[in-house]
Structures are given as structure tokens and as C-alpha cells.
Amino acid sequence: MRVLLIEDNLRVASALSTALRRRGHSVTQATTAAEAIEAGPVDLVLLDLNLPDRDGLDVCRQIRRHDKHVAIIAVTARGEERDRVAGLRAGADDYVVKPFSMAELQARIEAVMRRAARAPRNEETLAAGPLRIEVNARRVWLADREVSLTRKEFDLLMALARQTGAVVPRDRLLLDIWQTTWAAGHTLEVHVASLRAKLNDPGLVQTVRGVGYRLRVG
Known part of the structure; x- marks a missing residue:
């Protein structure tokens, strides 16, 4: 399972990453909101709400807007009831208060992933030339090779793929x-x-000088 661990405490992050990898998970670490937003697609997000550059609740909302299916567990020292309610309303599937045991976190991960597996999905796949884009999973395939993209790179590719062959103006891409x-x-x-x-x-994404970009057809 691909896990994005968003935690600015390096000691905590190192311990959690080691424990998760021992359980067979692939872990990507982010210490800031900016790094988290740029991370590639994952199956599970473990999110500390106390980040140095942005409130974790805002990050949770943004991740949820980008991917309504990804599992999110808030892992934080904010233990008041109002904090738990705010975290769940922001889009977290579960809320774990520090300190916690790895056994508890693993049990919660398993429960959240079971619920995610049972959730109905209307999978959408886009084909654009040699590319296959799994929209809901936010995964991209070039022939038989999966291409790992950051969130912004995936959003950019999607904006072009939805209008394959047509020029998408630069201002529209920046706005979207x-x-x-x-x-x-x-x-x-x-x-x-x-x-x-x-x-x-390089020729797959074509520049239309003075206007914008388009995705090559064929």
C-alpha cells in the first residue's frame, strides 16, 4: 500500500516510516503542506494537523477535493472533541490522538482501508494517444509503464487530456x-x-506560442 506520511517532527516521522515499511507499505514522507500537496498519488494519507507552513485542516480539505476516494487518517496531538469534529468534517476518515501505539494505528488503518474497499466507485479512464489515465485512482500509464506524477503534474495532464487535441489557454490552466x-x-x-x-x-505536450498548450493526438 502506498502511504503519504505528513509529519514535521523528524523523530516521529522516522519511527512511523520504519514501522510502516516493516509492515510492507511503501512510504513517502512530507514535512510541510507544500511537500504534501506536491506528492504523487497514494492509497492512504497519515496527516499531522500541526504543520509549519499551513494548517493541517486546510491540507486535508485540499487532498479530499483532489481525490474523494483516498483514505485519510489525522494523526495529531489535538485531542479536544472540537478538534476531532473539525478533522472529520474536513474530510478525514479517522482521527488518532498522540501518543498512540503502532498496534492501534495499524488497526485503524486496516479498518479505514476495508471501508474504502467497500465504497462504490465509478472509475473513469481517459485514453490520450499512448497514455491511459485512471482518473479516480490518479494513476497514469504510458503503454505498460506507470508514470509517477506529482499532484500538480497530474492536474495539468488531466486538464489537457480532457481536451485532447485542443489548445488549452495558459490563463485557463493557471486558474484551474x-x-x-x-x-x-x-x-x-x-x-x-x-x-x-x-x-x-517532449512532443506529447505541445506548446502553442502565445496561447497555451495541447496534448498531441496519436
Whole structure:
């Protein structure tokens, strides 16, 4: 199982990662909200609500907006009833208060994943040239090879794939993905370059100078 561990306490994160890997899970670590949002698709998120750059509840809401099926467990020192209620309302499937035992966390993980497995899903798959995109699972396949993308890279690819062959204006991509029509540091261009590199086909995402980008057909 792919686990995203969002925890800024390095000692706690190291101990949890080791315990999870011993149980056979693949673990990606993030110490900030920014790192968490950029992480690739996973099956389970373990989320500390006390992050240095952003409130964990906001991160929970954003992750839930991007993927309504991913399992989220809040793992935090906030133990008041109002905190538990806020966490569950923000989109967490369960709420574990520190300190806790690994046995308890593992039991809660198993319970959450059982519920996720039983939940009905309307799986959507998009085909765009050599690409196959599993929308709900947020997974991308190039022929028989899975391509690991960050959240923003996946969102960018989706925006282009839903209009394959058509030019998607630069401002529309910025608005849809970054909720702004202005971004510093050539943000869009950097993500396009990264996406092209991971797809191993620079011509798949085409630049229409002065307008935007399009996904090549065929």
C-alpha cells in the first residue's frame, strides 16, 4: 500500500516510516503542506494537523477535493472533541490522538482501508494517444509503464487530456490548477517541462506560442 506520511517532527516521522515499511507499505514522507500537496498519488494519507507552513485542516480539505476516494487518517496531538469534529468534517476518515501505539494505528488503518474497499466507485479512464489515465485512482500509464506524477503534474495532464487535441489557454490552466491567472517563476512552464520529461516524449505536450498548450493526438 502506498502511504503519504505528513509529519514535521523528524523523530516521529522516522519511527512511523520504519514501522510502516516493516509492515510492507511503501512510504513517502512530507514535512510541510507544500511537500504534501506536491506528492504523487497514494492509497492512504497519515496527516499531522500541526504543520509549519499551513494548517493541517486546510491540507486535508485540499487532498479530499483532489481525490474523494483516498483514505485519510489525522494523526495529531489535538485531542479536544472540537478538534476531532473539525478533522472529520474536513474530510478525514479517522482521527488518532498522540501518543498512540503502532498496534492501534495499524488497526485503524486496516479498518479505514476495508471501508474504502467497500465504497462504490465509478472509475473513469481517459485514453490520450499512448497514455491511459485512471482518473479516480490518479494513476497514469504510458503503454505498460506507470508514470509517477506529482499532484500538480497530474492536474495539468488531466486538464489537457480532457481536451485532447485542443489548445488549452495558459490563463485557463493557471486558474484551474493554481487558482490564479498569475504565477511567479514560470510556474506553469516548469511543470510542463517536468511533465514532458516524465512522459519521455517532449512532443506529447505541445506548446502553442502565445496561447497555451495541447496534448498531441496519436
